[in-house]
Amino acid sequence: MTARHLLEVTDLSAAELEQVIALSVAPIAALGAPLRGQGAALIFEKPSNRTRQSMEMAVVQLGGHPVYTRGDEIGFDIRESVEDVTRIMDGYHHLLAARVFDHSIVERMANVSSVPVVNMLSDRSHPLQALADVLTMTQQWGTLGGRTVAYVGDYNNVARSLARACLMLGAQVRLGCPVGHDASADELEILDGIAHGAISQFADPADAVRGADAVHTDTWTSMGQENEKALRRAIFSTYQVDDALMALASPTAVFMHCLPAYRGDEVAASVIDGPRSIVLQQGHNRMHASRGLLAFLVGVRP
Ligand code: CP
Numbered sequence: 001m002t003a004r005h006l007l008e009v010t011d012l013s014a015a016e017l018e019q020v021i022a023l024s025v026a027p028i029a030a031l032g033a034p035l036r037g038q039g040a041a042l043i044f045e046k047p048s049n050r051t052r053q054s055m056e057m058a059v060v061q062l063g064g065h066p067v068y069t070r071g072d073e074i075g076f077d078i079r080e081s082v083e084d085v086t087r088i089m090d091g092y093h094h095l096l097a098a099r100v101f102d103h104s105i106v107e108r109m110a111n112v113s114s115v116p117v118v119n120m121l122s123d124r125s126h127p128l129q130a131l132a133d134v135l136t137m138t139q140q141w142g143t144l145g146g147r148t149v150a151y152v153g154d155y156n157n158v159a160r161s162l163a164r165a166c167l168m169l170g171a172q173v174r175l176g177c178p179v180g181h182d183a184s185a186d187e188l189e190i191l192d193g194i195a196h197g198a199i200s201q202f203a204d205p206a207d208a209v210r211g212a213d214a215v216h217t218d219t220w221t222s223m224g225q226e227n228e229k230a231l232r233r234a235i236f237s238t239y240q241v242d243d244a245l246m247a248l249a250s251p252t253a254v255f256m257h258c259l260p261a262y263r264g265d266e267v268a269a270s271v272i273d274g275p276r277s278i279v280l281q282q283g284h285n286r287m288h289a290s291r292g293l294l295a296f297l298v299g300v301r302p
């Protein structure tokens with residue numbers, strides 16, 4: 001059987017995404033320890049708190065043994081090729097997962113791997129985050145169908161995966177992003193083609209947030225962009241999610257952020273630390289969503 005990979009949430013069908021959510025909330029014992037006696041390689045080219053911790057614990061909860069490795073120990077295409085790394089590691093492990101700068105690395109891994117490859121964040125996408133995000137919103141509302149999800153700020157890896165996952169589950173997605181850091185026309189066309197949701201984009205964050213059921217944001221400066229920090233702060237300064245912006249959302253709207261958060265930049269402390277914030281539930285769901293996803297990839301079905 002060909003291995004299933006997760007490089008982006010759209011590697012799942014909408015029905016499969018629902019199955020992953022169901023597995024994420026299933027009792028751990030019901031999953032049957034599908035990784036018992038098996039290894040899972042977790043390779044990180046960038047720092048991580050949530051992704052490393054939640055993936056290690058998800059592997060343990062499925063009966064497996066996680067092996068954390070820093071990217072510079074492996075040296076993709078420096079010490080040896082991505083393909084050689086992958087074809088050796090898939091003989092040791094039942095799963096390979098990587099956080100990389102360049103998305104093409106996880107694509108090349110998936111091209112040659114005999115076991116599932118999971119993208120733990122690349123320059124293009126962050127599907128594990130999106131799984132936790134839609135799990136969290138499903139817990140809030142029961143279903144995303146008919147709900148409005150706003151994303152304010154940089155149209156980055158987190159935003160791309162979040163938009164796809166929400167659209168797959170039937171939400172309306174409204175982006176509020178500055179010109180030049182927004183979804184391109186080609187990207188909007190792709191998003192528009194994802195059933196069953198609806199996508200729209202605004203330069204004014206107020207237009208994106210008005211009436212929304214959830215307001216998401218992320219850092220203005222992603223890992224690898226640190227030398228652009230001052231410039232980005234200037235570009236995004238009117239895109240902070242503060243109390244005035246949240247006041248435009250639905251009275252029951254929740255605030256969400258993948259973390260790490262920079263209070264006073266993309267979000268006001270009063271919002272992220274306030275009563276509408278569900279960022280801790282969202283962060284804790286990273287482990288449950290990863291467990292559901294890994295179980296799915298090795299063949300468990302709800
Ligand atoms: N949200 C997220 O991926 O966090 P880490 O970078 O800490 O893993």
Ligand code: NVA
Pocket residue numbers: 121156157158218219221222223258259260
């Ligand atoms: N967009 C951020 C997400 C961090 C979890 C980054 O890529 O650094």
